[in-house]
Amino acid sequence: MDIITYSLREGQAKSDRYYQDIAAFADEVLGEAERRSRPHVEAFQAYLAGNCHEIARTLAEHEFEFLTLGVLWRVYGGRAMGLAQGPRRTLASLARLRQQVRVLKPVIDWLRGVLSTLFLGIDRHLRWSERPALLHFDRLLGWLEATGDFEEEVTRLAPWRDFLKTVPDDASTILANAVELATWFERGSEAALGRYTVNVEDFLTRVHPNYHWREDNIFCGRQRVEYHLNMVGTEILNRAFRETFLASARKLVVVPPCMRAKPADKCLAKITSFGARCAGCTPGCRVHQLTKLGEKYGFGVAILPDDLRVFSIKSTGLNTSGGSIGIVGVSCALTNAPGGWKTRRMGIPAQGVLLDYCGCSWHWHEEGIPTDINFNQLLDVLGIQKKAARPAPDEASMEPVSALNRSLDDANKIDAASGLPAASDGDQMSIVRSCAGYCDGLSVGVTSMTCDC
């Protein structure tokens, strides 16, 4: 198998060791962050409480933000100083327009590819990033916003900028502490997680130069330390959101299209407003196997919809009619932690699971490589004890996932009026009854699972 940038398997059949390593390293990071930044983080938390910016977050979440500030400062500080106001405003406007007017996306992406190659890579003030000052914070946020790739990071860091403006005498010291923490993190993460990202350097040297003029040239040019940052971020945010997630009445695993065995024009998944639902055309397809696992353990599976807001309480109305939906977001290492921030912002109880490696045809591979996850890790995240699997997938035991599908399908009826096809319980149950002969595929990911067929 081609390893393009990162691999959680590191030459092994499974990624079990990665999950031990990331748990241990996240403990280390939180200990170091507490030692270096706790007074700043507590002052920031108090500032937020007094200014009603948002719902209260844990100290660990704010410590991860503080670390993110330092890492991004070290990686992009110099480029931020090299970006003039004109191109910054134009690129930021195009990034917003891209989100709002989907039909213009191809044209905007082409234009953004040209402009970002011309303006976002200029690094004229490298040493500035070592001497942080509050007056430069807006430049960094402006550069991040102009890329269009750091929406959640900007949303999390803007309140820090506002807070630092209330303590101007201490701002430089606090920023210097963030950079020092990031310096420690870069060394520490290389030792703890470097084995999973060895190919990133090679990709950046040999392949990434071909990304000139492409809209995703910043996204695909991310540094090794950013992979490590996001890996740790997923672990920290999972811990912070776990209780709320486990309390949610229904669970839905949302997977990216790159996990399908077949390309989009051959995959038979049925499109719904809540993401496409697998039709089971290929026994070896990991999305199909995951769907079967969901039927066994009582969670739903959907292929990522265009907009995560469909899962918010406002869209589903499920918090009053039977509990909220807890989402497990599956995505690559660079996007999962920001996805956690996004779902938190939307009030969706969520957890993240990383793809074991990346391979989508949008960013990384011409034809696309079907991606995969660690099924055992997914079950752990879902709070499922594997021994507690139901003895047989009969109709009664399907109630949790059927209830979820009914809820989603009820909501889909609204969209049926506008022409969007909706799946039905009949589709779901027919898949359950047809369960026969796919157990080998399932046991690839879940060795302790027994066959029910």
Ligand code: SF4
């Ligand atoms: S098994 Fe499901 S997800 Fe995989 S290609 Fe077929 S319909 Fe698509």
